[in-house]
Amino acid sequence: MEYGRDGELTDAELAEVEAETRALLARWGEPKMAAPPADLSARVVRRLSTTPAHRGWRWRPLWLAAPLVLLVLGVWGLSIDSNGPASLFGDPATGAGRYVLGITLVAKPLWHLWLAGAGWWLLGLFVLVGAGWLWWRLILDAPLAEVWQ
Known part of the structure; x- marks a missing residue:
């Protein structure tokens, strides 16, 4: 596969590489894509509020x-x-x-x-x-x- 002028893949080449990668992963029984949980952002925000803002507080x-x-x-x-x-x-x-x-x-x-x-x-x-x-x-x-x- 040949790269474009600036060393990056074009959209068509990127789609081709992605299709090949998906085919290889499907052969190994790739897990199917699942939708994220509905309350994912709420859980993340709840966990952020309980974690310390500065992890190196013991060194202060x-x-x-x-x-x-x-x-x-x-x-x-x-x-x-x-x-x-x-x-x-x-x-x-x-x-x-x-x-x-x-x-x-x-x-x-x-x-x-x-x-x-x-x-x-x-x-x-x-x-x-x-x-x-x-x-x-x-x-x-x-x-x-x-x-x-």
Whole structure:
């Protein structure tokens, strides 16, 4: 059988192949086509409403705990011991351990650089938020006629 230009069967060829397939299946006692049950869609909808929407719900606590574990490992590597998280992945001589140690050693100066200026940034952010809150309280307490004069 030869295919059309784009590699697909034409309608006539498809009908011929389907007739040959049905003839072969009939020789083996193919089950006869039966009409679907009348309440098939209602049964499917009933079963869908009882099945959980997300089948991986048992893994959800693990995905919620993963960022916390990474944070603890990062604080341990940045503050206490650089080799600590790398030793959990074998040894700093292995590929994964070397990768974790490299990430820790790259992040360490960036973390200390951020901490050197973070005090002033956090103080400025606190003052800015406090001033915004005070301004908002003053605007809310003032009558609208006084605000626009």
